[in-house]
Amino acid sequence: MAKKKKKSTVGIFFSFFLKAIVIILGLVILAMGAYLVKYTLTEEDKASEQELDDNVLVDVDDDIFFASDTDVDEEADEDALFDNDEGADDIKADEKIVVLNATETSGLASAWRDKLKEAGYENIEIGNYFGNKLDTTRIVVMEEGKGETLKALVPNATLETGEASSIECDANVDGAKAFIIVGKSDDIVSQ
Numbered sequence: 001m002a003k004k005k006k007k008s009t010v011g012i013f014f015s016f017f018l019k020a021i022v023i024i025l026g027l028v029i030l031a032m033g034a035y036l037v038k039y040t041l042t043e044e045d046k047a048s049e050q051e052l053d054d055n056v057l058v059d060v061d062d063d064i065f066f067a068s069d070t071d072v073d074e075e076a077d078e079d080a081l082f083d084n085d086e087g088a089d090d091i092k093a094d095e096k097i098v099v100l101n102a103t104e105t106s107g108l109a110s111a112w113r114d115k116l117k118e119a120g121y122e123n124i125e126i127g128n129y130f131g132n133k134l135d136t137t138r139i140v141v142m143e144e145g146k147g148e149t150l151k152a153l154v155p156n157a158t159l160e161t162g163e164a165s166s167i168e169c170d171a172n173v174d175g176a177k178a179f180i181i182v183g184k185s186d187d188i189v190s191q
Contacts, residue, residue, distance in 0.1 A: 091141070094122050095123060095178075098125045098169070099179075102137075102138075102181045103187060113126050127172075128169060135184050137158070137181065137183045139178060140160055140167060164179070
């Protein structure tokens with residue numbers, strides 16, 4: 001008859017230790033899988049919200065113009081933006097606009113440059129504002145009565161007339177017709 005081997009204390013300990021490690025690793029893998037699913041669903045929600053935000057171009061005279069990748073007629077959008085009765089004497093598509101970041105959010109001026117280009121503006125310089133950080137965006141135009149179309153694009157902003165020399169920044173301001181000094185109220189990067 002064969003003798004049964006007694007398991008030593010050390011053998012029992014390692015047996016339970018290995019089983020515990022396998023169970024813990026299984027739980028870690030399960031938790032990471034759940035996190036990945038949650039992260040993926042959150043990113044899809046953010047992408048769909050961004051897609052909705054990207055479709056809205058301009059709110060002028062209570063009419064909203066929409067654009068999608070398939071049905072954008074750039075000339076029609078530009079005509080609607082620059083040739084309406086109110087904006088006929090406004091900042092033209094080829095006139096220089098300087099967009100300045102007055103927040104701590106990196107890339108904010110670039111994001112607004114892209115948004116202005118989508119709206120038909122062609123000559124946009126970006127940089128950083130050297131004054132105080134702003135909560136509310138300021139639009140500063142060089143000529144009285146201009147800037148209403150820009151104000152429609154940045155509805156949280158204040159509109160004022162000023163001089164380029166009074167705006168402290170690191171951008172080339174020569175020939176600028178308007179400045180958009182972006183504050184926290186229009187932080188489209190962090191939203």
